[in-house]
Amino acid sequence: MSKKELLDGNQAAAWAVKLANVQSFPCFPITPQTEIIETIAKWKADGKLKNLVFNELESEHSVISAALGSQMTGARTFTATSSQGIMLMHEILPIISGTRMPLVMVNVSRALSAPITLWPDHNDFLAMRDAGWIMFCCETNQEVLDTIIMAYKIAENKKVMLPVLINMDGFIHSYTRTEVEIPDQKKVSKFLMKTKQKNRLDVKKPMTLGGAVLEEEYIKYRSQLHSAHLEAINVIKNVQKKWKDKFKRRYYVVEEYGMKNAKAALVIMGSYSTIAKSAVDNLKSKGINVGIVRLRLIRPFPSDEIRSALGHVNEIGVFDQNLSPGLGGILYSEVKACLKKNKNVSSFIGGLGGKPVSEKDFEEIFKTLLREKKEMRKWVM
Amino acid sequence: MIEIRIHGRGGQGGKKAAQIISRAAHYSGYNVQDFAMYGAERKGAPVKSFVRFSKTPIKTRGYIFEPDCIIILDESIGVNKCIKGKKEHTKIIINSKKPYKNIKNSCSVNAIEIAMKYTKKAICNVAILGAWAKLFKKIPLKNIEKAVYEEFKEKLTKDMISKNIKAMKEVYDNVA
Known part of the structure; x- marks a missing residue:
């Protein structure tokens, strides 16, 4: 039977690991991710995770290397990190996607140093957007739990065979308890039937993974990786639909909120989107029709879905809780590139290092879009 | 929506008090x-x-x-600092012997002394919730009691939990 519990985002992630029957969990603690490790370690010590190999290592570089190694044996593997931790992992990340390992990792977003801080923004998560991983950015603790389980189904699909990174926001998700429905173990096990990984290291059937290639070959592998990403988007939609059928919660790669006849729209990702949705509700009650397009899937980049969601809107804002210094918002440049030239697409950068952005701030963004009717680049601070 | 902010010092159980209130609200x-x-x-x-x-x-x-309720576990932090952002109707519950007559909608309750009487420990995070339950009336006391058990089941003995609950009930009865 499924049950409702009060869980913070870290505990929700730990529950997903348990439900997904993960076999290997190499880990290294970093705030605000540590509680995922603590929760799983306690369950392991209490004998509740008999099939899980729990390995605390000496750095994130070792962790991700061990995760690659264990996934290469075909064991279902999970790990989690944050901020500087994911930066230290970076060398290994493209090896995991390049060897097509269906590893799943959670990033609990925390702004990058320096100056050092503990609060979230998305620069750690988005720093790996070219690493070849499928990337989801979650809005609620429930979505974190559900997405981790779905991620294994997506990653292990033979047409995909790609690692998946799932982002939750530090503090706003990781340390905030809300109601989370914990699905029934039997139903999850049935949903996530494990098949034997073909590209695995087996002494009885030796093979080389990630070997050296010459200049004629390399580009072919990269093109295959890109094709797998493009193929993945249909698999992701399919898995999300199956999840709805089995567990009654519907997820979209691009979520539209209040977009019907909207005169202006804001593109956003992560936990702050609920605050923006609240601003949309407030404005609609005053007769101002605006909407939200929330990006849940970041890689593969859902260009078609974004175009379709924003097709009828001309005044568009993109809220970036990240900064590519010298360029601006990362999502802004990606969203703008996939839209027709006749639209006004404006950039709003805010929430860096967890700076609160209020409903009023979001209302002001919408009002500015409707009033100015031109392209702008603004900071919310 | 009801928003509550709890002020205390690290180790006084303010985080646990928040978790108890939220669990009790969840039960309700x-x-x-x-x-x-x-x-x-x-x-x-x-x-x-x-x-x-x-x-x-x-x-x-x-x-x-801008909370609807402020609970202050330790007045030495500075009550005026803690009540920042209070609204017209915001209720303020202070663990204190002395009444704060100049602060509108404030209620002082000697929760620490009552907690000491039962638990022999100078921590009043559970006891003071009796005042909150009485003033707010949104959450039945029995749900708070259930939440206290659930939140402490891995940390405290049953005996210690029930002593805390007794203290909470005495605070509840003491508040007008």
Whole structure:
């Protein structure tokens, strides 16, 4: 039977690991991710995770290397990190996607140093957007739990065979308890039937993974990786639909909120989107029709879905809780590139290092879009 | 939506108090959010914790700047600092021997002394919830009791939990 519990985002992630029957969990603690490790370690010590190999290592570089190694044996593997931790992992990340390992990792977003801080923004998560991983950015603790389980189904699909990174926001998700429905173990096990990984290291059937290639070959592998990403988007939609059928919660790669006849729209990702949705509700009650397009899937980049969601809107804002210094918002440049030239697409950068952005701030963004009717680049601070 | 902010010092159980309120609200059919300030928390340092509950889904996030209720576990932090952002109707519950007559809607209760009487420990995070239950009336006392058991089941003995609950009930009865 499924049950409702009060869980913070870290505990929700730990529950997903348990439900997904993960076999290997190499880990290294970093705030605000540590509680995922603590929760799983306690369950392991209490004998509740008999099939899980729990390995605390000496750095994130070792962790991700061990995760690659264990996934290469075909064991279902999970790990989690944050901020500087994911930066230290970076060398290994493209090896995991390049060897097509269906590893799943959670990033609990925390702004990058320096100056050092503990609060979230998305620069750690988005720093790996070219690493070849499928990337989801979650809005609620429930979505974190559900997405981790779905991620294994997506990653292990033979047409995909790609690692998946799932982002939750530090503090706003990781340390905030809300109601989370914990699905029934039997139903999850049935949903996530494990098949034997073909590209695995087996002494009885030796093979080389990630070997050296010459200049004629390399580009072919990269093109295959890109094709797998493009193929993945249909698999992701399919898995999300199956999840709805089995567990009654519907997820979209691009979520539209209040977009019907909207005169202006804001593109956003992560936990702050609920605050923006609240601003949309407030404005609609005053007769101002605006909407939200929330990006849940970041890689593969859902260009078609974004175009379709924003097709009828001309005044568009993109809220970036990240900064590519010298360029601006990362999502802004990606969203703008996939839209027709006749639209006004404006950039709003805010929430860096967890700076609160209020409903009023979001209302002001919408009002500015409707009033100015031109392209702008603004900071919310 | 009801928003509550709890002020205390690290080690006084403010975070646990927030978790108890939110669990009790959860048992009473509300959507909830609870969390604590993070970054410089350590024993003795001023810390804050937060609870939101609502019959409709909660979309707001992060710190609470204009609470409907403020609970102060330790007045030595400075009551005036703690009541920042109070609204016209905001109720303020202070663990103190002395009444704060100049602060509108404030209620002083000697929770620490009552907690000491039962538990022999100078921690009143559960006891003071009796005052909150009496003043707010949104959450039945029995749900708070159930939440105290659930939140402490891995930390305290049954005996210690029931002593805390007795203290909470005495505070409840003491508040007009």
